[in-house]
Amino acid sequence: MDRAMERRIYYITYIFISIILIGINLDVGSSYSQEIIREVVIELNIDGSTNINYKLYIPNPPQDVILNLPDDPIFFTVYVNGSEVPSYYEDGRLYFYADSNDVEIIILSNGLTRKEGFRWIFTxxxxxxxxxxxxxxxxxxxxxINDFSVAVEPDGKLSLLLPKGELSIVYTFPPPEEAAEEPVILPAPPSNILPILAILAILAISIIYLFRRRNVMEIEVLEDELDDRDREILNTLKGGMKNAHEIMAETGIPKSPLYRRLKRLENMGYISSVKRGGTKYFYLTKDFN
Structure with a gap:
């Protein structure tokens, strides 16, 4: 083989190897990274939902990242270096692009627990x-499983440090204690307030009595103009002078309302009065048609 042929073979081999290396480099640059899990925290809520928090370290960013999730999420958010980035979920995997090492993922899930009677089962x-x-x-x-450890969180909640793999936990909640209703005991009033209460009660009774008395006295309201009762009294006096007893016998008007009406008619000038033998008699002094 001459030197020219050797050189051709050398150059062809060099170019072929270079193309392969370039292709490998391109493939590595576009492949998905192998993320490093720093911490995974799952918190169970009392309604059966779960909050899942991932903290990742991404080597050699920028990288496209795929993360396998244990359950279909209801909600998820991806933060890269503290800023939210676009992400999507499909077929059990979460996809996003990381241009920094530090990644945090917050997920809300509802399919890791189920309730059977009073028991909850986390799988x-x-x-x-x-x-x-x-x-x-x-x-x-x-x-x-038996391989786990127990800790207490700062807020007093119980936490378990668990290994990877498949596991299940059965748990429940104690029924809430019903607080016994204590009878309400009202404090006795101080002794020095009893006389005050008695005085207030007497005043209240007096006011009620006066109010009712006033209503009784105002049953027959005397107006400025003559009414039927006034005319009845005046008609009685057409036959001559009469005292209050005689007028009351003929009209049937009670004593107190009668005297008020006689006083009013006298003030209006329809009648006048005179005393004879200690008895007061009334007589007409004005027409009342």
Whole structure:
């Protein structure tokens, strides 16, 4: 083989290897990264929903990232270096683009728990170790694994540090204690207030009595003009002078209303009065048609 042919083979081989290397580099640059999970925290809510929080470290950003999720999310948000970035979910995977190392993902899920009677059952198959925070006053009935540890959160909630893989936890809540209703005991009034209460009661009774008395006295309201009762009295006096007893016998008007009417008629000038033998007699002094 001559030197010219060797050089051709060398150059062809060099170009071929270069193309392969360039293709590999392009493929690496466009492939999805292998994210590094720093922390996974799942918090169970009392209504059965779950809050899932992922904290990731992305090597060699920028990268397209795929994250396998344990359940279909109701809601999710991805933050890269503290800023929200576009993301989408499909077939159990969450897709997003990370141009920085620090990533936080917040997810709300509703399919990891189910209720059977008074018991709740949490089931998960996850690829990473995680912390599970339980609701307040949770009573754990059963855990499908033995390899876990227990801690208490700053807010007093119980948390479990659990390994990756498939596991289930059965838990419940104690019934709320019904507070016994205590009888309400009203304090006795101080002794020095009793005389005051008695005086107020007497005043109230007096006011009611005067009010009713006034109503009785005003049953027959005397007006400026003559009414039928006035004319009845005046007609009685057409036959001559009569005293109040005689007028009352003929008209049937009670004594007190009669005297008020006689006084009024006298003031209006229709009648006048004179005393004879200690008895007061009334007589007409003016026409009343």
């Amino acid at each position: 998960i198959d996850i690829q990473y170790p995680f912390k599970l925070i339980l609701p307040s006053n949770t009573v754990i009935l059963n855990i499908s």
